[in-house]
Amino acid sequence: MTTATIITRRAFRRTDDYTPGTPKLKYVEEALPPLGLTSVLIKIHAISLNYRDANIANGGNPWPVLPNGILCNDAAGEVVATGEKVKNLAVGDKVAPIIDTKYITGRELGRSWLAADEDGVMADHVIFDEEVVVKLPDYLDFVSAATIPCAGVTAWSALKGMSIGQTVLIQGTGGVSVFALKLARAAGLQVILTSSSDHKLEKMKEKYPNPPLLTVNYSKIPDWHEEVLRLTDGVGVDIVVENGGTPSLVQSMKCTRRGGIISQVGYLGKQNPQDLAELVPIIIDRRIILRGINAGSKYDTEDFCAALSATKVRLDDLIDSTFPFQKAEEAVEYIWQGKQVGKLVLCL
Template identity: 40%
Template sequence: MRRYRLDGFGGPASLRLEKCDVPAPGPRQVLVRMRAWSLNHRDLLIAHGRYGPDVLPGVVPVSDGAGEVVETGGEVGRWQPGDRVTGLFLPDWQSGRPRLTRALGGSADGVLAEYVVFDENAVVAAPAHLGFAEAATLPCAAVTAWQAVVEMGGLHPGQSVLTLGSGGVSVFALQIAAAGGARVIATSGSDGKLERLRALGAGEVINHAEVPDWGARVASLTGGGVDHVVEVGGAGTMRQSITAARVGGRISVIGVLSGGAGISPVPMLRKVLCVQGVQVGSAEMSEAMNRALEGHRIRPVIDREFPFSDAGDAYRYLESGRHVGKVVLTAD
């Protein structure tokens, strides 16, 4: 079989395709033939050596993928050959309070390989209405959006939600919030992307390149601010997100896409904001999200697909920022 490894931290050029034996599952493991993979901004940070010190040397990259079980260990009772599954970003977090241990594609080998062995509890059933490419987009971005908007944000009809940009987490948050009856406001620096976001369910859109003080615009549109901001920019956008949130609102901090100076806590105190970090989610959350996706017939937004052998090109396309939604690799 073939798999990729990172032989350094020089960006997409550090990806190395190698041949190796197909692994054998242990007693409580399953062997999955991977059919599709999807990329996250995190994969770029790891490839460039900007993710932190806990990345395995020579790691098999990428956390997100979908495939079919082809072999099970002798003690496995949950799965059988032919089952369609996706892996868990945090394979040791089954339910309950956060358990931030190993994460695929970083502190543990990821899934950018033609065959992968998983513990039997480290996969969940793929939604029945989705193909492999669509299912591959779910483990990181979709579950993160689900935890932020539903598990933490208490999504309900009439709630107002602000999403930033057109990346995977933001697009999933928009789709989930809109399906739950929320009023969604979306920002982007591209009019073309804003039209796509409007078509996906955003009620109002704001071009942040033309409206630098977009936080005040959001507050004006909503008569004081939104209930919930899905914050993916980091220090570079946090001030505007604080302005955009209502008194007593929530900001879910997910990404660090833009740099910036330190943020004073005073505006957060004055507005009595709940600001909480979000780190993907548990197996229980993944299963709940998949049921909701099936119930609402939500389909992930795939911007472009690349063959497995062109992983470097897929990384570079993601890095260009031209995408709306997810960039996916498919088996070739």
């Protein structure tokens, strides 16, 4: 056992004021909860933001959230103190909490998401039971490692079951999308990337030139699924990493091969059930497997970290920009406006 000498922390809590133009975060200095017998105190070094964070801060989350909670569920830090009954972690370990603290093996029925049901990780110190903490790959710096728990594990889960030579359609250039692109290329998959911005698509093609990246601007091609079919000689893609939700799901189905998979990872578009009028006949006709991806379990996170450690895949090229911790408000707004191509990380 090591005794924590740190009894307070700096954190950003939500204001829960959803009026446009008003601050979404409030800086606080508060007492840390006590260190439990099986808990660890983690000094946070980097916090990775996701669209989910900006959406929660602006009142758009479709699930209930803890009032004035601490934002963010993606972070990397080091253990600086342990409870006397901690068995598997030690001071100095590079770690992160999993994002759903009720989802360990994948068989659990409940859920408890950081930054929603419970406080998140936008703080300089956090305390978690060792059961919900994973070791991160040693070869990564804290900034890169901070992208793993949410965006990385979501991309890993979304691509599960794919094999070399298959084709994946990835929507957008946000955190999960660029992570999925990175993993897909490493796994030998052909990638078709969509965006509404030619600038973002060109930027991605410059970053990943070999083999050439196939792209589709869906704002210029309303029937973009037809373009995807053309790029795949009419067959369709083997898998879609779908993050639009109702506005794009039916079109995603139309350009998925028969028997293919759609991994629904998000809901970035304006959700309208009327957009799903063709869903049932298309999903039956094309025999599509539609699966919801809610990141992954602790076991999934550990499997992903093991794969990263074995392959030493670089993740620094996924980083769009870094902000100092004190500029958390600006970082959330940056994400909310969709300026990023990749991941945005707060550094402490």
